[in-house]
Amino acid sequence: MASPLPSAVLTKLESDLKRRTANFPPLEKVNPILNTSDFDPSSTHVSLLQKCVQTNSFQQAPVIHAHIVKSGTQQDLFVMTSLVNVYGKCGAMEAARKVFDHLSKRNVVTWTSLMSGYVHNSHPEEAIQVFIQMLEHGSYPTNYTIGVVLTACSALCHVNIGKQVHGYVLKYGLEDDTSIGNSLCNLYSKCGGYLESAMKAFWRIGERNVISWTTIVSACGDNGDSAAGLGLFSAMLEEGIEPNEFILTSVLSLCCTLQAIEFGLQVHSLSIKIGYASNLPVTNSIMYLYLKIGLFSEARKLFDGLEKVSIVTWNAMIAGHAQMMDVAENNLVAFRNGVEALGMLLRLQRSGLKPDLFTLSSILTVCSNLVALEQGEQVHAQAIKTGFLSDVVVGTALVNMYNKCGSIKKASKAFVEMPSRTLISWTSMITAFAQHGLSQHALDLFNDMRLAGDRPNKVTFVGVLSACSHAGMVDEGLSYFEMMKNEYKIIPVMDHYGCMIDMYVRLGRLEEAFDFVKKMEVEPNEFIWSLLVAGCRSHGNLELGFYAAEHLLCLNPKDPETYTMLLNMYVSAGRWKDASRVRKAMKDEKVMKLKDWSWISIKSKVYSFKPDCPQFEEVDVLLGDLLEKSRDLGYEWKEIPENEEIEGRVHHSEKFAVVFGLLNTEKPAVIRVVKSMSMCRECHDFIKIVSALTKREIMVRDSKRLHRFSDGKCSCGDFGSLL
């Protein structure tokens, strides 16, 4: 996680802090725990001000301030400190600073209140400046002060500044203080990559409270060791510490990442036992967990049983449906979940709640998966209006949405306009360029990312390697593959191997592709074999092709697409014996029939084709016309009689959807179709020709990959896994 401030500012802050904490007075002069028993609780002003914070009625603060001035108590230290605090809490930092600057007397609590105001208002660097000024002034911090400074350091994500304060803590032996320990633990967790330091700080705490445990448990989750977090939660229970809603939600979120069903169910029953059955945040988390592990009706039950819902409840439901789209077994199920999620957005808006940045980013994901450009553009407008566009996650979701909806220009514009970038936003844009065949753009951006000091992860390298494979850059591909392993210590996963094999296959270097498969350190999966099959078919190496296809079948003996593809391969090679063997196997294995289903989204409305269609007469006329013209250009459509029971040779639904798109949209809009199964070669050839005939860009996302057709060519380079 990068700091929001320029590094020069941070370096200066670090050295100032170092200078001020270096020559500190001997321990006896420092009083870390301030005796506050001389506080005068009888002051009406202080208790009124306290009420302001408690009830969020911040408009009252200036009124009370005026009263303080009138009643002449404006030099009462307790009253004025309280005022600094209240102004800070309500976001009126100028007012807080003004009050502070006009005081003739200040104590450490006054200083701490001002600092805490700056932290609350996202100006951690100011908080640290005030801390330095306080030290220069000759005041000494208390454990509360150190806590605030450490929170400021966490917000800066600058571990070295935090370490200066940590040094101070060690010097005065304050590391066993609970609140300081909690803040230290939080610092190392938020700076990323310092889980061990966070653990050390945690175990040094004298008396760990439930906040200490929550901090370390979520630190585990934030730093990629969720399993350790579950272990620590159990340890806390053994120590007899009663969980509260905070740690329950933290642990449930770990269960989500780990897909720890058993543990999650236990946490659920524990929550009920200790009285959190109707606690909203806990219920939201449990509901989200149920959605993530696919226990749909359980989640629904919880949702329906809620008397009051919050925006988080809706967000969890929407996000749950959005991620169901990713794991759905086919595009049809995904589509239904997406429509459901869009319906939920409507219901949440009708209930009077306002979508927040979580809602917007989830909905953008839904739009990406539905390839619903117009809906996505509406969300874009909403993000501009509400100011949520400045959020990195919303920005990244927007880049992904435009990319998946076929607009690389708008995706790249959204990326350029982002105020800050993360590993994920870089990766999204690199992947987008790669998917659109703009390999050099992708590689240049990867270079920019490294220059910006952001560390690529394995997903980034999938983008980089696929850019190389699309452009046939074997040498570059190999060197990035080595860079990933040696320089970044990333162990290649199936997707990386897939890119490398795709690279050889596209160039027709089948032997090398097979060699690479043999050298892989993991067992090749269906994805790898289907790449080999596609390559062999394209380059006419039938023997290797059948070998790979039979392998594919072994791995997934129930997959109707594999059977259909293999059958088509044997039929077109005239190997009737093999064809009937496959047909028999399909019957014996009771292989399901392929469901051919396409849809297209035009102006926020979704039309479906299976393969009958709306506006049939007009579509039929145009389709007939296009078929005739494409026959002249060499397109061959072989119809096989129905009784052959082959699903591969009919007019598939995407033909109708594409023609419907041609009739109902204008150039230069991209025609975007989603399809429930893989495209077959015939339809693939046909749409290539249509893109040339009509000079339109056509996108089809099938069950395996994205095809972008323009000028008679497809982005998959005909190496998509086709039936």
Add this chain to the structure above:
DNA sequence: ATAGGGTTAG
């Protein structure tokens, strides 16, 4: 009068 924790996202 000042502190420390959580849910939903890419």
